Amino acid sequence: MFDHSLAKILLRLCAISLMAIALAGATHRLAPCSEGLFCDFERPEDISRLPGSDWALVSQHGDEGLQWVNLEDGSRHGVDLSPDERETMMGSADCNEPPTSIAARGNTVGRVRGKEIAAVINGSDGESRIEFFAIERGSHPVARWTGCTQVPNRYLLNDLAIASNGTIYASHMYDRPNDEAGFAEVLRMFRAAEPTGFVVHWTAEDGWSEVSGTVMSFPNGVAISPNGDRLAIGGTFEQALMIVALPSGNATQIPLPLQPDNVTALADGRFLVTGHTGEPVTGVDGCRPRDAIPCGFPFAVAQIGIGQRVEIIYEHDGSEIPGASVAIPWQDGLILGSAYGDRLTFVSEMSPR
Secondary structure (H helix, E strand, C coil): CHHHHHHHHHCCCCCHHHHHHHHHHHHHCCCCCCCCCCCCCCCCCCCEEEECCCEEEEEEECCCEEEEEEECCCCECCEEEEECCCCCCCCCCCCCCCCCCCCEEEEEEECCCCCCEEEECCCCCCEEEEEEEEEEEECCCCCEEEEEEEECCCCCCEEEEEEECCCCCCCCCCCCCCCCHHHHHHHHHHHHHCEEEEEEEECCCCEEEEECCCEECCCEEECCCCCCEEEEECCCCEEEEEEEEEECCEEEEECCCCCCEEEEEEECCCCCEEEEECCCCCHHHHCCHHHCCCCCCCCCCEEEECCEEEEEEEEEEECCCCCEEEEEEECEEEEEEEECCCCCEEEEEECCC
């Protein structure tokens, strides 16, 4: 996912090394998306499918930060920020005012105590919090605001998943640096693939706490299996997926041939992981400037089975489509979103390139 604080670290310290410059050909500025169902997005970095429907919830940067998109006909609409008085409020008792806007990071859709709920990390209004929406199905889904919880200042959250009991799991990427030396140390840890963050979880009863045994180098995507027995976390700079058994906490780390961004849980218990396949840390630097968007870079989508078998089901050099940060199944292929793109992209998983 696109991370403004990470971009600040890299640019402030002039982190684009001679090696990264030599590899500049690995990133490509693409022609803007001008026609088709899935144009006119602004950095659509995360996608959650509404099960059994043609609809998906898309997180993006821009005025329409959180949108429902119909994958069949391309129609789209936003979420309702007014409180849903018909629903029991979720979240913290002291977080009871709806947001004025949504600056979306990771989002998730799940069933909580029998009701369909959407949740999103919102960075608008100068603060970070989790917004909850109650989903009502019809000719199109309606998501009405139904509560929130404030994110502690220490945490820099990237993605989240919601369990059936309402517990939120989220990836804390790294501790916020306080000065120039702190910025330099974070970058050094990234380059060395050293642990920088962990998964946190929130419950209405106990608030926020760290999930033990989940320390990784730049924890990124998070997903929970449909039956709630496993949590998957992508560690970007150590190029691994951690699978945590719930509630025991037993963890297994699976090496990946990519730098994982978002993780998608599949209905059959498998996980999809999408990420960059170029130079670690600096490989997407060419895509960070605003005028580089839409930008392509080499990426792959891996499928991790129950037996922890890793299979690459799609890969691309980024020369024709934006470098992907997320993939979800759709019909006979995949819908891709990109933190550095201006579109969603449909590809066939049966014809990788």
